[in-house]
Amino acid sequence: MPGLDTLAHTNPWRRRHPGEKALLALGLVGAAVALPPWPGALLVGLAASAILLGPLRLRPRQVVRAVRAPMAFVVVGSVPLLVAVGGDPLVRWAPEGLGAALALAGRATAALLCLVLFAASTPLADALPRLERLGVPPAVTEVAALVYRLLFLLLATAGTVREAQAGRLGFRTWRTTYRCVAGQAAAIFLGSFDRARRLEQGLALRGYTGSLRVQVDDRPLSVPFLVASAALVTAVVAAALVLA
Incomplete structure (x- = not known):
């Protein structure tokens, strides 16, 4: 985090x-x-x-x-x-x-x-649900919450890919560093699209109706x-x- x-x-x-x-x-x-x-x-x-x-x-x-x-x-x-x-x-x-x-x-x-x-x-998790009470459309808060959650996953993925590349001596020279950075960007890009597709499918199978209900203290x-x-x-x- x-x-x-x-x-x-x-x-x-x-x-x-x-x-x-x-x-x-x-x-x-x-x-x-x-x-x-x-x-x-x-x-x-x-x-x-x-x-x-x-x-x-x-x-x-x-x-x-x-x-x-x-x-x-x-x-x-x-x-x-x-x-x-x-x-x-x-x-x-x-x-x-x-x-x-x-x-x-x-x-x-x-x-x-x-x-x-x-x-x-x-925490953003405390502020976003309460924005709906101020008139903010639920779609806006839900997209913001999903993006916020996916950011942590993308950071974790980037860290994992970088550790794997470093373990294979991928950052020895400028040439190999550029190659590793390009590969890391490609892996994160493709992984984010795949994760978003699976998330959409999971919501559809659970009967998503356009609103994600969460409990607010x-x-x-x-x-x-x-x-x-x-x-x-x-x-x-x-x-x-x-x-x-």
Whole structure:
């Protein structure tokens, strides 16, 4: 199981209602988007980091592992703002884009920490069934659940294939590495299609009618938690407007 999913199933907020955590995380995301980048993004990022390292009891290394891959997209999206195209020379440094790049990176990083806050405290299996009560079509949630489940199977298959290739000395040179990677991609592609076909046949033989019923635990909303979340978001917004 990937690290973020492990954290979601073992954190102290595991038994809380997903709506409580969604209110907190999405409220902070909205603040990160709506408030000025300075100091709004900084305050939102600090609040989300404090919750991750405090009540959720994550270690700094775990937080870094959770955000390092998405941060690559943040960097890639911010760098083009530092470059101007056209004129002489054709591609040149654009000092006027530095502010926009920093603002974009700050907002994106703060929003990313808020989303990690929700993902690290709420298993997807808890959130998806409750989306139907909000009006999301069952077909959407069921496809998302199946894709989520198949991802683990594909990762396990990829690991097995790679171990078999490594056991046969398939990664000795660049040439053999490219060949093994191509073979691994082909095996995973064909295996995923075969697994999907067998899954469809299994559902049809069990009388699938377009809806997969699952049991959802009834968890009451915690009024103190909701009030504290709203107070935190309000405090962040107020502090950002005062310091702006």
